[in-house]
Amino acid sequence: MAGKGGVGKTTVSATLARAAALAGLSTLVVEVEGRSGLASMFGQGELGYEEVVLSPGGGPDGAADVRARTLTADAALLEYLEDHGMSRISRRLVATGALDVVATAAPGIKDILLLGKVKQLERAGVADLIVLDAPAAGHAITFLQSARSLLDTVSVGPINAQARDVLELLEDHRRCQVVLVTIPEETPVNEAVETAFSLEDRVGVGLGPIVVNGVYPPVDGLVTTPAEVEAAAAEAGVALRPGEAEVLAEAARFRLDRMALQAAQIERLAAGLPLPQIRLPFQFTAEIGPAEVDALARALLAEVESLAGLPL
Amino acid sequence: MTGTGSVEAGGDVRTAPTPGARLRELVAERRIVVCCGSGGVGKTTTSAVMALEGARLGRRTVVVTIDPAKRLADALGLARLTDRPSRIDGDWPGELWATMLDTKSTFDALVLKHARTPEQGERILANRFYRNISGALSGTQEYMAMEKLYELHEETDFDLVVVDTPPTRHALDFLDAPRRLSRFLDHRLFRFLMAPSRGFVRAVNVAAQTFLRTVSRVVGGDVVDDAIAFFQAFEGMEEGFRQRAARVNELLAAPETAFVLVASPRRDTVEEAQYFADRLREGGIAVQGLIVNRVHPSFAVGGGPVSEVVAAGTAERARSLAGTAIGALYRNLADFQAVAGSEHAHLAGLAEAVAPAPVVWVPFLRSDVHDIAGMEQIARHVFARSGA
Numbered sequence: 113m114a115g116k117g118g119v120g121k122t123t124v125s126a127t128l129a130r131a132a133a134l135a136g137l138s139t140l141v142v143e144v145e146g147r148s149g150l151a152s153m154f155g156q157g158e159l160g161y162e163e164v165v166l167s168p169g170g171g172p173d174g175a176a177d178v179r180a181r182t183l184t185a186d187a188a189l190l191e192y193l194e195d196h197g198m199s200r201i202s203r204r205l206v207a208t209g210a211l212d213v214v215a216t217a218a219p220g221i222k223d224i225l226l227l228g229k230v231k232q233l234e235r236a237g238v239a240d241l242i243v244l245d246a247p248a249a250g251h252a253i254t255f256l257q258s259a260r261s262l263l264d265t266v267s268v269g270p271i272n273a274q275a276r277d278v279l280e281l282l283e284d285h286r287r288c289q290v291v292l293v294t295i296p297e298e299t300p301v302n303e304a305v306e307t308a309f310s311l312e313d314r315v316g317v318g319l320g321p322i323v324v325n326g327v328y329p330p331v332d333g334l335v336t337t338p339a340e341v342e343a344a345a346a347e348a349g350v351a352l353r354p355g356e357a358e359v360l361a362e363a364a365r366f367r368l369d370r371m372a373l374q375a376a377q378i379e380r381l382a383a384g385l386p387l388p389q390i391r392l393p394f395q396f397t398a399e400i401g402p403a404e405v406d407a408l409a410r411a412l413l414a415e416v417e418s419l420a421g422l423p424l
Numbered sequence: 425m426t427g428t429g430s431v432e433a434g435g436d437v438r439t440a441p442t443p444g445a446r447l448r449e450l451v452a453e454r455r456i457v458v459c460c461g462s463g464g465v466g467k468t469t470t471s472a473v474m475a476l477e478g479a480r481l482g483r484r485t486v487v488v489t490i491d492p493a494k495r496l497a498d499a500l501g502l503a504r505l506t507d508r509p510s511r512i513d514g515d516w517p518g519e520l521w522a523t524m525l526d527t528k529s530t531f532d533a534l535v536l537k538h539a540r541t542p543e544q545g546e547r548i549l550a551n552r553f554y555r556n557i558s559g560a561l562s563g564t565q566e567y568m569a570m571e572k573l574y575e576l577h578e579e580t581d582f583d584l585v586v587v588d589t590p591p592t593r594h595a596l597d598f599l600d601a602p603r604r605l606s607r608f609l610d611h612r613l614f615r616f617l618m619a620p621s622r623g624f625v626r627a628v629n630v631a632a633q634t635f636l637r638t639v640s641r642v643v644g645g646d647v648v649d650d651a652i653a654f655f656q657a658f659e660g661m662e663e664g665f666r667q668r669a670a671r672v673n674e675l676l677a678a679p680e681t682a683f684v685l686v687a688s689p690r691r692d693t694v695e696e697a698q699y700f701a702d703r704l705r706e707g708g709i710a711v712q713g714l715i716v717n718r719v720h721p722s723f724a725v726g727g728g729p730v731s732e733v734v735a736a737g738t739a740e741r742a743r744s745l746a747g748t749a750i751g752a753l754y755r756n757l758a759d760f761q762a763v764a765g766s767e768h769a770h771l772a773g774l775a776e777a778v779a780p781a782p783v784v785w786v787p788f789l790r791s792d793v794h795d796i797a798g799m800e801q802i803a804r805h806v807f808a809r810s811g812a
Contacts, residue, residue, distance in 0.1 A: 118464025118688065149692060193642070201638040221643070266644045298792040300464075331759075333752045344749035350741075355725040360750075363723045363757040373790065396759040397766070399691065 114252035115293030130409035137240035185222035220258030285318030443782030444808025461686035538664035689767035
């Protein structure tokens with residue numbers, strides 16, 4: 113999952129994971145930055161390196177589990193070296209802070225350690241679907257590009273081997289796809305289009321449908337003048353308080369206005385980016401909790417259903 | 425318009441200057457304004473709006489932007505911002521200049537400034553490890569933003585420098601980025617690697633060699649050679665860097681500098697803003713203003729925030745009248761009152777955290793800002809000029 117700050121990337125990661133689980137796929141969410149708030153969307157505390165079950169399966173839908181964990185470059189390096197018979201040097205690399213120096217010498221080394229770990233989880237078949245909540249902003253491109261850049265810098269050794277494996281994963285569109293998240297506003301739409309083309313050109317990664325988050329669901333029969341509001345109230349035999357008709361009309365205008373702006377941006381996105389769109393409804397509640405994630409997941413499944421007829 | 429306008433942290437004090445007036449005072453009197461906040465909250469535009477106001481108040485103003493999306497360039501109608509400030513013409517008594525931070529060339533200039541000989545400088549600039557540091561070391565961009573700020577403050581005659589900060593989760597890294605770089609240069613490993621050339625005891629030498637061989641096995645020998653060459657080339661320059669970093673930090677904490685927090689009312693960005701406020705306070709810096717962009721209107725009868733009772737009443741009417749036209753109108757109002765209610769709840773705590781700093785709310789606008797007219801529209805909300 114990739115997207116700029118403020119578009120709700122983590123919410124959509126939670127949504128996709130829950131949707132996959134509802135469809136019967138065991139799902140693992142991998143977080144790489146920490147403090148994302150993912151766990152709280154499932155009503156749980158912060159994640160750690162150890163895997164936890166965020167949302168147990170079962171129930172009337174026969175859903176699968178959603179599990180989650182955090183990855184850090186330091187821990188991934190230690191694990192990698194220990195698995196490859198280099199446990200003596202591994203402790204020293206981390207204890208001396210050499211990883212920082214090495215990471216500076218070959219930027220992308222931390223990224224490749226993280227992606228290498230994801231690749232290992234995928235190879236081990238830990239889940240039917242792994243959802244990686246990628247770093248925000250333009251970092252997503254750098255992050256995914258790390259494998260290619262590292263092959264130029266580091267020509268031998270285990271890091272080189274790791275970079276090759278990761279590149280193979282990224283380029284295999286059956287194993288790995290990037291789902292971009294955006295919102296129907298001007299700058300985020302521009303950035304999503306730019307990011308999509310960079311990812312295809314520079315990383316060679318396959319793109320899944322793009323998720324348009326925060327779309328205002330329509331409310332039928334909104335009228336926009338106080339007189340029309342009063343007529344509607346009279347029809348239902350409702351007495352309005354002073355000033356209420358104006359506020360109801362103003363709120364209706366606001367909704368319709370924003371919906372028109374959003375529709376224009378959704379069209380621009382479709383024109384600029386030939387990807388199927390999955391539109392998720394704006395959440396009016398204060399917090400995204402398990403109930404909202406569930407509602408969003410069902411909305412996502414309905415959208416996927418409606419895309420199923422399209423040639424993907 | 426309901427929901428538009430300003431609140432004074434800690435209550436409505438009618439005799440005191442308005443929050444907008446207090447923000448204008450910052451722009452009129454301070455030498456430096458630093459805008460910080462997480463990505464996607466309109467920080468770049470807000471920085472430009474602050475700078476524009478400086479020019480309107482007759483000051484020679486420059487805004488430094490960092491955002492690689494070049495949004496400020498769009499907002500200012502500039503095709504391309506360069507490392508050198510360029511002037512934006514307009515109908516204001518002062519001057520408005522804009523520049524985009526070029527991390528690498530700023531770092532290069534800093535290296536050349538501190539090099540003992542031109543050859544030493546060139547040797548460093550040519551080193552691959554250095555090029556990685558100047559492009560990718562975490563915190564370098566933040567550090568260079570502050571370096572640029574210092575340079576503009578010290579070496580040019582601008583009355584006001586407004587700085588945007590990087591849109592990263594670690595946007596406040598600049599507070600300790602200079603310290604971190606000097607720590608990096610003073611790294612145990614650095615001294616370990618340097619030991620051979622400094623003629624330390626042979627035991628260290630051997631240990632270093634063994635260690636380096638094993639590191640080379642993991643990442644390749646070229647990488648290690650580059651790093652060693654860099655540290656050797658850099659020798660003797662650390663002190664100059666450290667002293668300058670200390671002066672930059674002094675400037676950031678000086679009374680002529682103001683930090684303004686920019687946020688949006690979403691829960692996660694409010695939490696980030698709260699974290700920024702705490703970090704700044706730990707660094708001995710008080711937030712001088714809070715600008716919250718993209719606030720939903722409150723849609724309360726008679727204006728002001730919506731109480732929970734009122735919101736619950738609206739939601740109840742939406743339920744009981746479902747299926748009617750008026751029910752749809754109540755449904756819609758209930759949706760937005762819920763949003764406004766949670767935004768107010770999130771923001772109340774933040775306003776308290778930055779008190780007594782002035783707090784200004786800017787409403788959701790119809791479109792993104794691309795031009796001076798759009799900036800002017802935001803300025804009316806931020807500085808609460810007549811017509812807002």
